[in-house]
Amino acid sequence: MNPIKVGLLGIGTVGGGTFRVLQRNQEEIARRAGRAITIAMVADRDIAKVRAIAGDTVRVTANAFEVVDDPEIEIVVELIGGTSIARELVLKAIENGKQVVTANKALLATHGNEIFAAAQRKGVTVAFEAAVAGGVPIIKALREGLSGNRIEWIAGIINGTSNFILSEMREKGSSFEAVLTQAQQLGYAEADPTFDIQGIDAAHKLTILAAIGFGIPMQFAACYTEGIAELTSQDIRYAEELGYRIKLLGVAKRMPQGFELRVHPTLIPAKRLIANVEGVMNAILVKGDAVGQTMYYGPGAGAEPTASAIVADLVDVTRMHTVDPRHRVPHLAFQPDRLSALPILPMEAVETSYYLRMRVDDRAGVLADITGTLADLAISIDAMVQKEPGEGEKQVDIVMLTHLTREKSINAAIARIEALPFVSGKVTRIRLEELGQG
Secondary structure, rough: OOOOEEEOOOHHHHHHHHHHHHHHOOHHHHHHHOOEEEEEEEEOOHHHHHHHOOOOOOOOOOOOOHHHHHOOOOOOEOOOOOOOHHHHHHHHHHHHHOEEEEEEEHOOOHHHHHHHHHHHHHHOOOOOOOOOOOOOOOHHHHHHHHHOOOOOEEEHHHHHHHHHHHHHHHHOOOHHHHHHHHHHHHOOOOOHHHHHHHHHHHHHHHHHHHHHOOOOOOOHOEEOOOOOOOOOOOOOOOOHHEEEEEEEEEEEEEEOOOOEEEEEEEEEEEOHOOOOOOOOOOEEEEEEEOOOEEEEEEEEOOOHHHHHHHHHHHHHHHHOOOOHHHHHOOOOOHHHHOOOOOOOOOOHHHHEEEEEEEEEEEOOOOHHHHHHHHHHHHEEEEEEEEOOOOOOOOOEEEEEEOOOEEHHHHHHHHHHOOOOEEEEEEEEEEEEEHHHHH
């Protein structure tokens, strides 16, 4: 049987890794797929770079549309990134009847509904294992391995840059700014780290996970997103003293009235496995009604870990190339006409526990007024620590952990506490998730 011909759009870090993995493991891959998989054409503006990686074994063009329009190309691998030209190329490839593999989480989170609908009409597949958590096969697990379950919640460390920063802040007591600079020097963070540190990258990935886990359309705009730039080493230390670690967590939960979809710094009990995921590694917990909790751990980025996922998609697409589209696994795991219409809940409706830190005057009556304010809003305190003042200081830190509370109530409580005359500055609020079996 003739090799299946692949067109590669972009041959940067991940594209180069994909080329190497396909070459190195070509015999193993052919044994799995049933036929050879060959990169026949590459689009990249840097022709010299393509030649340095692929030699004279492929056709090269600087115009990516030549690849998606080429009649010999059967699968298009999109590794350009972004949401404008990538969207045009993917839709054009689908229009031309080509199968598509992409690692582009931003594209799918923002335009996935349009892309999947176009693919369904044309009877082609869009595969995207590499779009979430790099080499960790979480997409396949959710779409296929857990298809007998009603997924109750998903919680993940799905951005390696932010996890590296928080790990270093905890281990070394360094400031956020110092560790961010270190991450940039090590190549873990971009020169413009906005997407990573503000939680946007994680929100793209969580949007995809929630869509597959719950059978809902992609709804990135509805995902609550809060980054790590405001976290201090002081809060990381206080959390540690209370038995918790702080992670940037993506949380998606099924609730009776809709779905939660949120990314924010989160206290997690230090005894949980996911709380001990350090450095640039990713980890995702999935709770299913039948299986209970399962955890998926591994490298969330990098040339060959991501290439591992891309090549796995190429093998899957090759296997299914001649299969009736009606017999393929649906893009979002559920049949397209059976997606849930329940809404994404507003953040004020979310119920969780909270870490609160406030700076107050060190005098009698202060604590009673604060606990009274919380009691007025039916907020119950789970634990509390009043730190000792430093020499000559007239103010102290009070740290509280609450029981389950609605976000709307905690917002009202924070506003009231900040208005008290003996409270200095803003109250620091970090959400808390137990992530137990319940």
